Amino acid sequence: xxxxxxxxxxxxxxxxxxxxxxxxxxxxxxxxxxxxxxxxxxxxxxxxxxxxxxxxxxxxxxxxxxxxxxxxxxxxxxxxxxxxxxxxxxxxxxxxxxxxxxxxxxxxxxxxxxxxxxxxxxxxxxxxxxxxxxxxxxxxxxxxxxxxxxxxxxxxxxxxxxxxxxxxxxxxxxxxxxxxxxxxxxxxxxxxxxxxxxxxxxxxxxxxxxxxxxxxxxxxxxxxxxxxxxxxxxxxxxxxxxxxxxxxxxxxxxxxxxxxxxxxxxxxxxxxxxxxxxxxxxxxxxxxxxxxxxxxxxxxxxxxxxxxxxxxxxxxxxxxxxxxxxxxxxxxxxxxxxxxxxxxxxxxxxxxxxxxxxxxxxxxxxxxxxxxxxxxxxxxxxxxxxxxxxxx
Amino acid sequence: xxxxxxxxxxxxxxxxxxxxxxxxxxxxxxxxxxxxxxxxxxxxxxxxxxxxxxxxxxxxxxxxxxxxxxxxxxxxxxxxxxxxxxxxxxxxxxxxxxxxxxxxxxxxxxxxxxxxxxxxxxxxxxxxxxxxxxxxxxxxxxxxxxxxxxxxxxxxxxxxxxxxxxxxxxxxxxxxxxxxxxxxxxxxxxxxxxxxxxxxxxxxxxxxxxxxxxxxxxxxxxxxxxxxxxxxxxxxxxxxxxxxxxxxxxxxxxxxxxxxxxxxxxxxxxxxxxxxxxxxxxxxxxxxxxxxxxxxxxxxxxxxxxxxxxxxxxxxxxxxxxxxxxxxxxxxxxxxx
Ligand SMILES: N[C@@H](CCC(=O)N[C@@H](CS)C(=O)NCC(=O)O)C(=O)O
Numbered sequence: 090x091x092x093x094x095x096x097x098x099x100x101x102x103x104x105x106x107x108x109x110x111x112x113x114x115x116x117x118x119x120x121x122x123x124x125x126x127x128x129x130x131x132x133x134x135x136x137x138x139x140x141x142x143x144x145x146x147x148x149x150x151x152x153x154x155x156x157x158x159x160x161x162x163x164x165x166x167x168x169x170x171x172x173x174x175x176x177x178x179x180x181x182x183x184x185x186x187x188x189x190x191x192x193x194x195x196x197x198x199x200x201x202x203x204x205x206x207x208x209x210x211x212x213x214x215x216x217x218x219x220x221x222x223x224x225x226x227x228x229x230x231x232x233x234x235x236x237x238x239x240x241x242x243x244x245x246x247x248x249x250x251x252x253x254x255x256x257x258x259x260x261x262x263x264x265x266x267x268x269x270x271x272x273x274x275x276x277x278x279x280x281x282x283x284x285x286x287x288x289x290x291x292x293x294x295x296x297x298x299x300x301x302x303x304x305x306x307x308x309x310x311x312x313x314x315x316x317x318x319x320x321x322x323x324x325x326x327x328x329x330x331x332x333x334x335x336x337x338x339x340x341x342x343x344x345x346x347x348x349x350x351x352x353x354x355x356x357x358x359x360x361x362x363x364x365x366x367x368x369x370x371x372x373x374x375x376x377x378x379x380x381x382x383x384x385x386x387x388x389x390x391x392x393x394x395x396x397x398x399x400x401x402x403x404x405x406x407x408x409x410x411x412x413x414x415x416x417x418x419x420x421x422x423x424x425x426x427x428x429x430x431x432x433x434x435x436x437x438x439x440x441x442x443x444x445x446x447x448x449x450x451x452x453x454x455x456x457x458x459x460x461x462x463x464x465x466x467x468x469x470x471x472x473x474x475x476x477x478x479x480x481x
Numbered sequence: 482x483x484x485x486x487x488x489x490x491x492x493x494x495x496x497x498x499x500x501x502x503x504x505x506x507x508x509x510x511x512x513x514x515x516x517x518x519x520x521x522x523x524x525x526x527x528x529x530x531x532x533x534x535x536x537x538x539x540x541x542x543x544x545x546x547x548x549x550x551x552x553x554x555x556x557x558x559x560x561x562x563x564x565x566x567x568x569x570x571x572x573x574x575x576x577x578x579x580x581x582x583x584x585x586x587x588x589x590x591x592x593x594x595x596x597x598x599x600x601x602x603x604x605x606x607x608x609x610x611x612x613x614x615x616x617x618x619x620x621x622x623x624x625x626x627x628x629x630x631x632x633x634x635x636x637x638x639x640x641x642x643x644x645x646x647x648x649x650x651x652x653x654x655x656x657x658x659x660x661x662x663x664x665x666x667x668x669x670x671x672x673x674x675x676x677x678x679x680x681x682x683x684x685x686x687x688x689x690x691x692x693x694x695x696x697x698x699x700x701x702x703x704x705x706x707x708x709x710x711x712x713x714x715x716x717x718x719x720x721x722x723x724x725x726x727x728x729x730x731x732x733x734x735x736x737x738x739x740x741x742x743x744x745x746x747x748x749x750x751x752x753x754x755x756x757x758x759x760x761x762x763x764x765x766x767x768x769x770x771x772x773x774x775x776x777x778x779x780x781x782x783x784x785x786x787x788x789x790x791x792x793x794x795x796x797x798x799x800x801x802x803x804x805x806x807x808x809x810x811x812x813x814x815x816x817x818x
Contacts, residue, residue, distance in 0.1 A: 127493050130493065131492060131493045134492055134493075135492065135593075137711060138571060138593040138709055138710050138711050139590075139593045139710040139711070140571060140591070140592065140593035140710075141591040141592075141593075152636045152639060152640070153635045153636055153639055153651070153653075154635075154638075154639045154649075154651045155651065155653070156650050156651055156652055156653070164636075164639035164640070164643060232663075233662070233666060236663065236666035236667060236668050237666050237667075241667055256666070256667045256668060257625055257650075257668070335623065336622065336623040336624075337613075337623050337624045337625070337670050338623055338624070338625060338650070338670075340623065347668065348652070425655060426654075426655065426656070426659065427654075427659070428652045428653055428654045428659070428663065430653065433655075434630060434653060434655065437485060437564075438564045438630045438631055438653075438655050439564070439630045439631050439635065439653065441485070441564060441568070441631070442563060442564045442566075442567060442630070442631030442632075443587075443631065443636070444591070445567050445571070445587070445588070445591055445592030445593070447485065447489045447492065447567075447568040447571070448489055448492060448493070451485065451486065451489045
């Protein structure tokens with residue numbers, strides 16, 4: 090007797106597992122060869138033309154100045170330091186832009202589904218305008234609007250003799266703690282951790298038992314009361330450095346450059362329009378039955394939105410929201426056109442030209458954007474996972 | 482930026498023969514020269530109302546095209562920003578960079594460029610609003626300065642302020658148009674660049690008369706056409722085309738009298754124009770009429786100057802150092818022999 094259900098005999102390499110493995114090996118091999126070829130070819134090309142290569146230039150003196158830097162930087166600093174200055178500037182702009190776009194975007198999304206005809210219409214008009222005009226144009230619009238509308242330093246718009254607005258930027262008083270500053274910082278960080286821990290504990294308890302202790306008051310305690318006590322105990326004195334017109338410009342204080350202001354407004358308002366649509370579609374994507382059930386239970390309109398609709402809408406909102414955050418971070422590159430010193434301006438612009446090392450500069454710029462993209466994607470994946478698991 | 486990316490990719494992908502030797506063959510095969518110019522600097526390279534590129538730097542490319550291809554119009558222009566220019570040349574996107582570019586040691590060596598003779602001896606200066614009351618560069622402490630990114634200007638200005646114990650806030654743009662627009666809109670107290678560039682840029686300002694140039698010159702900016710390392714034959718042609726234009730001025734050969742001079746000129750003239758037995762064509766790899774065509778295309782060096790930059794043009798620049806050596810300047814051609 091022969092076994093009736095014996096599968097037909099297979100040749101070893103046609104088995105599915107083996108076959109797919111083979112395909113992958115061949116593909117990876119091809120990729121590695123291509124990478125090697127590109128590398129070797131490029132090096133050969135550069136060498137033959139006598140063009141410098143390698144990353145040694147990063148330790149050389151940069152020789153140029155930048156208008157905005159959160160790290161110490163002078164023209165004697167290195168190109169490597171200039172790269173980090175650019176990285177921090179781009180990240181700060183991205184972070185501020187994301188905050189602005191998110192707040193504005195959620196407001197727009199809620200306005201879009203508002204029962205108030207005028208508010209809904211205004212939100213629609215906003216979104217249609219800001220979404221359909223190329224971002225670069227919007228950046229130029231804000232930049233030159235700021236420069237042209239605002240007066241020069243001598244005719245600044247003055248607010249209470251503390252804040253000064255002119256076409257060189259927005260000058261604000263800078264708080265300065267004269268002594269014991271670090272104790273206060275430590276207390277602030279400790280307070281932050283404490284508030285976080287207490288909130289999480291309360292939450293866990295609530296999830297387990299259905300009711301947990303209130304925890305909101307830990308925030309003012311941790312962030313305000315604790316540092317304030319430290320401030321008084323250490324006898325530190327807080328003073329404000331007020332900007333002062335000296336010579337051609339104001340000096341002292343905190344300065345928000347017109348480039349920063351315009352880039353922030355441009356990026357924030359543009360991405361907010363997209364986020365508004367995402368929020369709207371997320372809200373509308375929640376089953377109507379949910380709203381009906383909630384109102385049948387007697388929940389107020391505000392609570393229906395806050396407790397029933399938004400938590401479910403977040404599942405729909407988060408993935409496309411992540412895409413918008415990515416897009417904002419990458420679009421900071423356009424701010425180079427209005428002299429905001431970020432990666433394109435400092436690395437792929439000046440560093441590239443002064444050293445002539447285009448490949449290395451472009452590689453650094455690409456690594457930066459890739460790193461930012463992957464980080465944002467990772468954070469948003471984590472949030473998404475949480476929303477899917479816990480609902481908030 | 483896109484240009485930078487494509488050019489960088491070109492360096493990566495180009496076959497091992499990347500437009501090195503053989504630029505001339507490539508040019509002859511495609512029938513035109515690719516010439517990298519500015520994105521619009523009146524007097525140097527700027528599209529006119531008909532959309533044709535005109536200017537001093539443009540005429541250098543036209544002279545080379547006339548010498549090599551017998552057709553001064555056989556040039557394609559690629560407008561390049563300061564930050565795009567070197568990559569475009571390195572990657573073979575352009576054959577020659579003729580765009581207010583300063584010759585420096587770093588560019589000549591590490592960037593893999595070869596510079597033809599200087600066509601304009603320039604220096605960096607400062608422009609300010611007359612109403613600011615500033616009259617000297619030493620009064621610039623605490624000012625905001627608009628400057629073009631990727632230029633020698635942004636390096637010189639840093640050194641100048643450091644050396645004079647002054648501070649400033651730089652506002653750096655990639656495109657010269659935006660440097661100008663921002664300065665014009667009041668973003669900066671000072672606009673710094675090559676003096677020639679400042680004069681050219683002032684022409685397109687809203688109120689040119691409200692701005693003035695400070696008297697200080699803070700650097701040497703010898704502006705010269707550049708080609709890639711590694712193609713000596715092409716480098717020779719560009720180099721000697723520039724010298725031929727200067728020599729023509731020295732010898733009194735103009736676009737108008739060139740035919741007569743060719744027939745009746747001194748031995749030096751005859752040699753330059755290829756009318757004597759010892760023509761120079763063979764040495765540069767062209768026919769004996771190459772210099773005649775280059776000069777006839779737009780005139781000699783002095784004629785180019787007068788047409789685009791001199792007192793009778795909107796720029797109204799004085800020739801200064803760019804006068805011939807026997808006329809108070811430092812411009813002079815190596816002997817064409
Ligand atoms: N000579 C300087 C360049 C100075 C400069 O930026 N010049 C301006 C003219 S004021 C320019 O050419 N801008 C480029 C453009 O307009 O495309 C260098 O080689 O780095």
